[in-house]
Amino acid sequence: GRVSNNFQFIDVGRNDPKKKNMRARKSQYVEIYDPFTKAQVEEQSERCIECGNPYCEWKCPVHNFIPNWLKLVAEGNLFEAAELSHQTNTLPEVCGRVCPQDRLCEGACTLNDGFGAVTIGSSEKYITDTALAMGWRPDLSGVVATGKKVAIIGAGPAGLGCADVLTRAGVKAVVFDRYPEIGGLLTFGIPEFKLEKLVMQRRREIFEEMGIEFHLNTEVGRDIAIDDIMEDYDAVFLGMGTYKAMQGNLPGEDLPGVHKALSFLIGNVNHNMGFNQPDGDYVNLRDKRVIVLGGGDTAMDCVRTAVRQRARQVVCAYRRDEENMPGSRREVKNAREEGVEFLFNRQPTEIVNYFGEAGGVKLVRTELGEPDADGRRRPQAVPGSEEVIDADAVIVAFGFQPSPAAWFSDINVSTNDWDGVVAEEHQEFRFQTSNPKVFAGGDMVRGSDLVVTAIWEGRQAAEGILDFLEV
Ligand code: FAD
Ligand code: SF4
Incomplete structure (x- = not known):
């Protein structure tokens, strides 16, 4: 166990998952990395030196409890690790696959100086993939319904992050997207060799089991009027991304x-x-x-x-x-x-x-x-x-620039000089726009960035909405 050997990182190196052979990589739309094995995750977990002030956690945009869930896996508590991992991240199995870990968590790992960072991303992916395959589902047993409902425009990582946090707080989340599947760029931008499509399809089923309602193939402003949404919901979250090609x-x-x-x-x-x-x-x-x-x-x-x-x-x-x-x-x-x-x-x-x-x-x-x-x-x-x-x-x-909808002005949502929607983390209600009932986050606010930063902003905006709704 890792208590008995605190110097495991000297004997055991960083380990990356095996890649598929080159013939498969050059011809097939499948993820190029084989899944991490239980033994590999345990080995990496034992390398973690549990530094007092975990830099990996600070550098991770959603501030995952990385050393804690690594420890739970090593102790054989996979389901508890999955539950803990979902306390901070809406899509841990996606981030494990597509985050640029070398610039984020793993880049900040103390062992990155000379010994090789703990393999965090692949471990995060392993925890959720394996727990879900074994039947684990997010625990919403303690949730009490508040009777409030919020419309979310955009089923990308920002919208999904917002829906997740609202649902866990007893607020009904109804998500609209113009595309036929959820995920935003996770489904319609990022190719299968980084993220296979089944991952988001499985997620949709889990979100639906949690009580999130999706209206797909529904473009707001065309298939449904924004005025109707403003009237029917207690608050609105915009997570519409950036789609104007530079x-x-x-x-x-x-x-x-x-x-x-x-x-x-x-x-x-x-x-x-x-x-x-x-x-x-x-x-x-x-x-x-x-x-x-x-x-x-x-x-x-x-x-x-x-x-x-x-x-x-x-x-x-x-x-x-x-x-x-x-x-x-x-x-x-x-x-x-x-x-x-x-x-x-x-x-x-x-x-x-x-x-x-x-x-x-x-x-x-x-x-x-x-x-x-x-x-x-x-x-x-x-x-x-x-x-x-x-x-x-x-x-x-x-690259891309935000593409403001024609209806933003109808609902008094202001944009800045590069067309980004103005909504900030550090104001009374986090990520509130110039219309008090409307919140926004992800690429349309910060400009094209990362999946994990979009998730963070969606989750933070949900906290802002909960404060606004006083629930
Ligand atoms: P999006 O993911 O763009 O989702 C917005 C959603 O809103 C879309 O589904 C759209 O259909 C919907 N929508 C917009 N307008 C309306 C409307 N009027 N009515 C209904 N629905 C609407 N990031 C990484 O971290 N790692 C990577 O490896 C990576 N690779 C990338 C590769 C590509 C090709 C691209 C383009 C981006 C990549 N990114 C990557 C960036 C990442 O995908 C984005 O930062 C992230 O998806 C932004 O999330 P979002 O929720 O803000 O917007
Ligand atoms: Fe955070 Fe991304 Fe690293 Fe996961 S892979 S710990 S989400 S930075």
């Missing part, structure tokens, strides 16, 4: 053969899941030479989807160097292993028009200049260094 303003960006990253990914998910979609939304890159422009999580998901579609060649061009890529290092490594070529310090200046279609990308070399306001070094073009890389398809992954 443009590069490049000559040729409108040519056939140039695709927006998210449309490409959503088209592929719909194709794989058999959902109806208008003709032409599914793009097939088989045998094509593909260039993806951008260096974030979305760009990595595009290059790796292109590999699985059996593109002939997949190149990622990014304007900074590898050190300064914004996404998870683990996924860059995975992309490279799967055969993606990276061109760093390259900025696109034009999409080449080849007989009316995209025929390649003109790239200029960059050098990193002075740090900008965020402290990131700004890339500057090196004159005379242009080159053309031939391609049959170009995918633009420059």
